[in-house]
Amino acid sequence: MTDLSPASSTTETTVGFDLRRTGNTWQRIKEGIIEGILFVAGISSVVITIGIVVVLLSETIPFFTVPETKTIYTPTVEGAQTLTISKIIAPVGTYVDKGAPVVEFSSPAGSAVLTATASGKILKILGEVGTTVEMNKHLVDISHLVTLRDFFVDTLWAPVFDDPRYGIWSLISGTLTTTLVALFVAIPVGTIIAIWLSEYCYPNVREVLKPSLELLAAVPTVVYGYFALLIVSPVMQWVLGMFGITMGGFNMLSAGLVMGIMIIPYVASLSEDAMRAVPIQMREGSYAMGATRVQTALRVLVPASLSGITSAYILAIARAVGETMIVALAAGQRPNFTLNPTQEAATISAAIVQATLGDLPHDSTAYRAIFAAGLMLMLITLFFNIAGYLIRKRYREAY
Amino acid sequence: MGMITDSSTVSSGSAPQLAHPPTPVPRISDPLKAQVESFNFFYANGFQALHGINMPIADNQVTALIGPSGCGKSTLLRSFNRMHDLYSKNRYEGRIILLPENINLIGPELDPIEIRMRVSMVFQKPNPFPKSIYENVAFGLRVRGETNKRYIDERVEKALRGAALWDEVKDNLDKSGFALSGGQQQRLCIARALATDPEILLFDEPTAALDPISTAKIEDLVVELKKTVTIIIVTHNMQQAARIADYTAFMYLGQLVEFDQTNQIFTNPSNPMTEQYLTGRFG
Numbered sequence: 050m051t052d053l054s055p056a057s058s059t060t061e062t063t064v065g066f067d068l069r070r071t072g073n074t075w076q077r078i079k080e081g082i083i084e085g086i087l088f089v090a091g092i093s094s095v096v097i098t099i100g101i102v103v104v105l106l107s108e109t110i111p112f113f114t115v116p117e118t119k120t121i122y123t124p125t126v127e128g129a130q131t132l133t134i135s136k137i138i139a140p141v142g143t144y145v146d147k148g149a150p151v152v153e154f155s156s157p158a159g160s161a162v163l164t165a166t167a168s169g170k171i172l173k174i175l176g177e178v179g180t181t182v183e184m185n186k187h188l189v190d191i192s193h194l195v196t197l198r199d200f201f202v203d204t205l206w207a208p209v210f211d212d213p214r215y216g217i218w219s220l221i222s223g224t225l226t227t228t229l230v231a232l233f234v235a236i237p238v239g240t241i242i243a244i245w246l247s248e249y250c251y252p253n254v255r256e257v258l259k260p261s262l263e264l265l266a267a268v269p270t271v272v273y274g275y276f277a278l279l280i281v282s283p284v285m286q287w288v289l290g291m292f293g294i295t296m297g298g299f300n301m302l303s304a305g306l307v308m309g310i311m312i313i314p315y316v317a318s319l320s321e322d323a324m325r326a327v328p329i330q331m332r333e334g335s336y337a338m339g340a341t342r343v344q345t346a347l348r349v350l351v352p353a354s355l356s357g358i359t360s361a362y363i364l365a366i367a368r369a370v371g372e373t374m375i376v377a378l379a380a381g382q383r384p385n386f387t388l389n390p391t392q393e394a395a396t397i398s399a400a401i402v403q404a405t406l407g408d409l410p411h412d413s414t415a416y417r418a419i420f421a422a423g424l425m426l427m428l429i430t431l432f433f434n435i436a437g438y439l440i441r442k443r444y445r446e447a448y
Numbered sequence: 449m450g451m452i453t454d455s456s457t458v459s460s461g462s463a464p465q466l467a468h469p470p471t472p473v474p475r476i477s478d479p480l481k482a483q484v485e486s487f488n489f490f491y492a493n494g495f496q497a498l499h500g501i502n503m504p505i506a507d508n509q510v511t512a513l514i515g516p517s518g519c520g521k522s523t524l525l526r527s528f529n530r531m532h533d534l535y536s537k538n539r540y541e542g543r544i545i546l547l548p549e550n551i552n553l554i555g556p557e558l559d560p561i562e563i564r565m566r567v568s569m570v571f572q573k574p575n576p577f578p579k580s581i582y583e584n585v586a587f588g589l590r591v592r593g594e595t596n597k598r599y600i601d602e603r604v605e606k607a608l609r610g611a612a613l614w615d616e617v618k619d620n621l622d623k624s625g626f627a628l629s630g631g632q633q634q635r636l637c638i639a640r641a642l643a644t645d646p647e648i649l650l651f652d653e654p655t656a657a658l659d660p661i662s663t664a665k666i667e668d669l670v671v672e673l674k675k676t677v678t679i680i681i682v683t684h685n686m687q688q689a690a691r692i693a694d695y696t697a698f699m700y701l702g703q704l705v706e707f708d709q710t711n712q713i714f715t716n717p718s719n720p721m722t723e724q725y726l727t728g729r730f731g
Contacts, residue, residue: 328573328575330571330572330573330575331575331577333531333534333571333575334569334571334575334577334637335577335587336531336534336564337529337531337564337568337569337571337641338564338568338587338588338591338640338641338644339561339562339564339565339588339591339592339644340561340587340591341561341591344591348577348587348590348591349577349578352577352578352579353577353578355578444578
């Protein structure tokens with residue numbers, strides 16, 4: 050008699066099977082190694098990204114939370130040799146706003162007031178009422194904390210000045226202007242090249258042209274930088290001169306134009322890939338409706354490959370936003386809150402390079418400012434990536 | 449519809465050998481829309497895909513092209529709207545006469561775009577454009593430079609009704625063409641092809657990618673459409689040809705083996721190869 054109770058059943062019923070349990074031992078080890086390599090490769094990009102964010106935040110947070118001591122010097126009065134402190138308006142321990150009077154002086158040539166160059170708490174005053182002090186000497190220390198307001202509302206970036214300023218907008222304006230100029234070049238030219246390569250060009254010509262175009266992206270950016278400064282800039286000066294516009298040797302226009310040339314391959318090559326990936330039956334469907342080549346390209350293929358083309362644009366934008374060498378060489382390195390491309394200006398990346406070339410002490414606020422600027426750069430890129438993701442999601446076509 | 453056999457229409461040339469020589473093409477008494485005459489086709493690599501095809505296309509009737517894969521039926525179909533012109537170095541020989549004007553469809557002096565305005569095509573896989581349902585149907589009018597909104601509205605509705613899709617999509621004309629099911633997408637493609645009032649409608653295996661219910665709808669539609677347009681359909685499905693076609697052409701190795709009225713071909717084929725193919729002994 051057969052016992053049917055499950056407890057004594059000797060055969061196990063397997064529902065489905067574990068793929069990792071198939072094959073012999075050696076095969077399983079091999080598969081395991083490959084799986085491991087794939088996992089490490091996949092996870093490394095995530096880990097690196099997180100690591101970068103952690104580093105940026107670890108310096109950016111102290112930038113906004115650790116106060117720095119600012120020294121204020123006695124004012125000068127013409128005709129006087131020394132000043133005498135007549136009144137202390139803001140004693141040690143009080144908070145003052147920027148521009149608020151701190152100490153009043155009198156002298157034979159007239160009176161003077163020392164005002165706070167930054168908001169914060171008065172740490173010390175080297176003197177008291179009646180003390181005679183020399184002009185232009187260290188007198189007051191203020192403990193100043195960089196606020197989000199200093200960062201986002203101020204329009205001057207000068208972290209190493211005696212009166213440091215951290216207005217990120219003067220750098221963002223430079224970054225946006227050069228990027229916009231670059232996109233004005235790269236998006237039309239790159240897209241037209243992509244359409245031409247994918248729809249008009251003979252296949253064997255494309256085989257030669259596309260790799261040569263991609264070489265443009267392989268030129269070292271320092272070469273592009275000097276190209277912009279020494280060739281494009283004088284040419285643009287001459288061209289604009291004909292319209293009566295004068296432009297300095299350092300300008301965002303030439304830097305942006307050359308950056309645009311540099312990112313053409315990103316736009317053209319990736320857009321062309323996307324357009325060629327459109328299924329043949331969609332292309333034929335358009336021609337079968339009596340459409341011309343231009344109509345097929347612009348009304349069917351471009352919309353059909355819009356998600357790929359958007360990716361190409363986003364990559365090009367990210368590349369332009371982060372580009373350093375061209376703008377550092379050709380756009381000048383003077384932070385300048387303007388969107389006028391004929392002006393010189395510094396971008397975020399150029400300012401970072403410039404700051405790190407000097408010898409900034411590691412614990413200084415100016416040093417931390419670099420990381421805050423770097424975080425902004427990353428946020429801008431992230432913004433464009435998210436925008437691109439949303440556009441791709443909106444236009445993704447399932448053919 | 450009496451049949452008069454024309455024995456002078458088959459030319460073999462360098463054609464590959466068939467087990468049984470092609471049956472002479474009968475002359476049909478229905479009014480003609482087109483006439484294929486001594487038609488050869490060469491692909492860019494020099495391969496001759498069609499050999500001396502002679503075939504009438506009856507006006508406002510359904511003509512089915514059947515035969516095993518690689519027999520040249522799609523190649524022949526795609527010659528009617530000059531799709532081969534899209535790829536350089538393809539070569540036509542002979543004539544495809546479009547009636548009543550008596551113009552040669554494959555004449556090099558004729559602009560293929562002109563032809564495609566008069567001969568529309570529906571493909572094997574539904575291929576709506578990445579546009580709204582409305583814009584998909586309006587596409588043919590737009591590429592012809594039509595801008596009158598009211599006229600386009602009218603034509604879009606008429607085409608969608610003609611493709612038996614209007615009732616299903618009339619409230620969603622702004623939705624993407626991709627939002628439709630496979631069968632609906634194929635009817636959208638038919639509406640797109642109808643919107644420009646073609647004289648001939650080519651179907652390249654239109655139901656190969658569809659489920660049986662969608663297939664039945666398309667078949668009904670084809671029968672309905674022949675009232676207004678001449679239809680040529682390539683199909684792998686012999687029952688489909690038997691159900692919807694008035695005339696059937698059996699092709700093999702780039703040659704037209706037999707052409708006749710559909711019931712004649714299916715009940716009493718005159719070429720033994722046709723019978724072998726229809727009974728599933730090869731192909």
